[in-house]
Amino acid sequence: MKVDASTCMRCGACASVCPLNLIEVSDAQVKVGDKCTDCGACAKACPVGAIEIERKI
Amino acid sequence: MNEKYDVAVVGAGPAGSIAARAAARSGAKVLLLDKRHELGVPVQCGEALGEDVLRELRVKPDSRWAVHKVNVAKIVSPSGIAVYMSEKAAGGKIGYILDRKIFDKHLATLAADAGSDIRVGTVVDGLLSDGGKVRGVRARGPNGRTEVCADVIIAADGVMSRVARWAGINTVLKLDDLESGAQFQMVGIEFESPTTMEYYLSSKLAPGGYVWIFPKGKDMANVGLGVLASRAEHRPIDYLRNFVNSRPNLQKGRVIEINAGGVPVGGPVKETVRDGLIIVGDAARHVNPLTGGGIDYAMRAGDIAGEVAAKAVAEGNTSKKRLSEYQRRWMKLFGKRLGKYLKAKNVIINFSDAELDELAEAVQGVKFERISLSALLRVLIKSHPKLLWKLRGPM
Ligand SMILES: Cc1cc2nc3c(=O)[nH]c(=O)nc-3n(C[C@H](O)[C@H](O)[C@H](O)COP(=O)(O)OP(=O)(O)OC[C@H]3O[C@@H](n4cnc5c(N)ncnc54)[C@H](O)[C@@H]3O)c2cc1C
Numbered sequence: 001m002k003v004d005a006s007t008c009m010r011c012g013a014c015a016s017v018c019p020l021n022l023i024e025v026s027d028a029q030v031k032v033g034d035k036c037t038d039c040g041a042c043a044k045a046c047p048v049g050a051i052e053i054e055r056k057i
Numbered sequence: 058m059n060e061k062y063d064v065a066v067v068g069a070g071p072a073g074s075i076a077a078r079a080a081a082r083s084g085a086k087v088l089l090l091d092k093r094h095e096l097g098v099p100v101q102c103g104e105a106l107g108e109d110v111l112r113e114l115r116v117k118p119d120s121r122w123a124v125h126k127v128n129v130a131k132i133v134s135p136s137g138i139a140v141y142m143s144e145k146a147a148g149g150k151i152g153y154i155l156d157r158k159i160f161d162k163h164l165a166t167l168a169a170d171a172g173s174d175i176r177v178g179t180v181v182d183g184l185l186s187d188g189g190k191v192r193g194v195r196a197r198g199p200n201g202r203t204e205v206c207a208d209v210i211i212a213a214d215g216v217m218s219r220v221a222r223w224a225g226i227n228t229v230l231k232l233d234d235l236e237s238g239a240q241f242q243m244v245g246i247e248f249e250s251p252t253t254m255e256y257y258l259s260s261k262l263a264p265g266g267y268v269w270i271f272p273k274g275k276d277m278a279n280v281g282l283g284v285l286a287s288r289a290e291h292r293p294i295d296y297l298r299n300f301v302n303s304r305p306n307l308q309k310g311r312v313i314e315i316n317a318g319g320v321p322v323g324g325p326v327k328e329t330v331r332d333g334l335i336i337v338g339d340a341a342r343h344v345n346p347l348t349g350g351g352i353d354y355a356m357r358a359g360d361i362a363g364e365v366a367a368k369a370v371a372e373g374n375t376s377k378k379r380l381s382e383y384q385r386r387w388m389k390l391f392g393k394r395l396g397k398y399l400k401a402k403n404v405i406i407n408f409s410d411a412e413l414d415e416l417a418e419a420v421q422g423v424k425f426e427r428i429s430l431s432a433l434l435r436v437l438i439k440s441h442p443k444l445l446w447k448l449r450g451p452m
Contacts, residue, residue: 009099009315009316009317009318010099011099011101011216011317011318011319012215012216012217012318012319013216013235013237013286013317013318013319015216015217015219016216016217016218016229016230016235016319016321017229017230017231017232017235017286017319018229019229021219021222021223021229023217024180024182024219025092025217026092026180027092027093027094027178041232044232044286044287044289045230045232045235045237045286045319046237046292047237047238047239047292047293047294047317047318047319048239048292048293048294048317049292049294049295
């Protein structure tokens with residue numbers, strides 16, 4: 001997953017649905033652990049559409 | 058650095074600050090940590106709160122943060138049928154629209170006044186544990202990394218609820234249990250009355266949720282909505298733009314603030330204590346699933362948690378068994394109520410727009426003398442047999 005830092009409001013909705021608890025949201029940034037499977041839950045949760053999932057083909 | 062406290066509270070929202078105040082008042086050495094550099098910012102809330110909890114927890118309303126009063130709720134069905142609930146002019150209850158930017162700082166100040174230490178700009182990024190028992194937190198802040206040992210950790214880290222998950226309690230939200238919300242603070246708008254909170258239900262405006270207009274002055278309001286993450290076909294902020302653009306009374310206004318956030322609406326987590334750990338507020342999903350309101354429950358849960366944590370530390374027993382006093386007390390205070398609203402929500406979000414219109418029509422003329430969700434539900438059930446049938450059981 002990729003977060004657009006200028007759209008993101010740091011609200012943490014993404015972290016609340018991450019099945020692997022990999023997302024850390026702080027004032028400065030959104031950090032994602034390297035075990036992310038691009039499941040897409042975070043993108044669906046985001047109120048402002050700041051998250052893009054790159055499907056690995 | 059390695060530090061030692063009796064109680065460490067993660068998150069200085071309403072739940073954490075009230076918990077820190079309660080624990081410090083009961084004699085514990087308390088540290089309150091928050092990742093935010095400025096508490097209360099950014100706002101992730103519609104900011105509506107009934108006066109009861111403030112009175113009961115002795116937080117004296119102050120016009121710096123209790124910025125506006127409301128006493129009417131207007132609920133509008135998809136086709137535009139309005140149902141009104143009004144508090145009596147004399148002796149009725151006051152609803153406040155808060156300024157959370159000031160309110161959250163005020164609650165933290167109360168914690169500080171009671172003796173709690175506070176550290177802002179400090180992200181908790183892991184737990185210290187010892188054979189299954191939580192014994193502290195890892196954090197990083199302006200002064201680098203630190204480890205804080207504490208006999209009890211209170212997880213008040215809001216909707217993200219990562220602390221509980223590090224301790225092995227599954228608080229992950231399904232997309233069905235998350236309202237994804239967006240809000241504009243608007244100025245230069247018109248609405249029916251500055252003392253009326255407006256709610257709009259419709260699968261087109263906000264699938265699985267609703268739109269709200271909470272006045273903050275004569276031409277200023279929080280205009281926001283929540284949509285169920287599993288049902289949204291667009292970004293919540295786009296639903297909000299559509300709503301605003303479709304209303305002449307809002308269209309001409311200006312947006313001075315954009316807010317966003319997630320609301321857990323799947324009901325409270327089952328297990329809110331572990332050895333050395335208590336979970337409170339949004340982190341424990343202490344939110345009314347039907348309205349998405351959580352400030353009231355967060356504060357009440359925090360107050361119980363802080364007191365129980367301090368007592369447990371003083372007695373030298375912070376086991377899960379000892380801390381379960383907290384779980385018993387919040388369950389008794391509001392657990393059953395949240396269960397009832399969860400059930401109602403699960404029925405109501407599956408009504409079609411036509412069914413919502415029918416319901417509104419059936420209760421349109423009823424004179425409500427209070428703003429009361431349970432009174433509204435009772436009348437709905439009485440006047441609409443289908444709802445009664447769907448809700449049959451322990452209401
Ligand atoms: C759009 C929207 C509208 C809402 N409208 C209303 C309303 O009108 N009325 C109402 O009653 N409720 C409303 N709510 C719900 C309400 O905002 C919450 O229920 C309430 O804020 C919960 O309080 P809390 O203290 O549990 O969590 P929060 O207020 O979320 O506080 C959690 C704190 O923990 C901090 N934190 C999180 N993780 C960490 C970490 N790892 N390290 C350090 N600090 C951390 C955060 O920075 C934050 O300050 C709304 C919510 C949203 C999203």
